[in-house]
Amino acid sequence: MNNDCPFCDPEVVNIAFAEGSGFYAVYNHAPVVTGHCLVIPFKHTTDLLDLDSREYTDFFAFAREVVVFLNGYYSTSEFDMSIQQGENAGQSVAHLHMHILPRKANDLPEGEEWFHKLNEDEFTSLDSTKFLSDEELQSISRKLRAAWQSGLDKKQ
Ligand SMILES: [Zn+2]
Known part of the structure; x- marks a missing residue:
């Protein structure tokens, strides 16, 4: 827990739509494409x-569950997964x-690559006009949480 960190902020953790052991998934406040989510350790x-090897395995196992879920929810089988490690990596x-970005044909203007857009689209760019309103974000998160939960219910 770090008080200055947006991903330790309880307000962000509270809009998570899914949780795995040690990790949560949220919809990106500034999605580059529809369905753009983040998987984050608590x-x-x-x-x-x-991460120790157990946490590392849990991280990717949970990310896989989130990808499968998002593919179903957004009706696609294509996606990008990316970790940017260090300032020079973005x-x-x-x-x-x-x-995690579910992908579809023509989801970005021709010639644009999503990874160029990540730096400008983090939680820190609070003044960005591309930011979803809190109401929009909460509404999407509620729908995703319900769908995630109903998927879990079906498995039981
Ligand atoms: Zn943090």
Whole structure:
């Protein structure tokens, strides 16, 4: 827990639509494409390599569940997964997170690549006009949470 960290902020944790052991998934406040989500450890760590092998396995296992869920929810089988490790790799929030972007034909203007847009689209760019309003974000999160939960119910 780090008081200055957006991904340790209870307000962000509270809009999570899914939780795995040690990790949560949220809809990105500034989605690059529809369905752009983040998978984040509850524990404050900057570095992927600080995870022990159990946490590392849990992280990717949970990310896989989130990908499968998002593919179903957004009706696609294509996606990007990305971890930006360190400032020079484009990490702008110093709390480990993985971007998951369900992809479809023509979901970005021709010639644009999503990874160019990540730096400008983190939680820190609060003045960005591309930011979803709190109401929009909460509404999407509620729908995703209900769908995630009904998927879990079906499995039981
Ligand atoms: Zn943090």
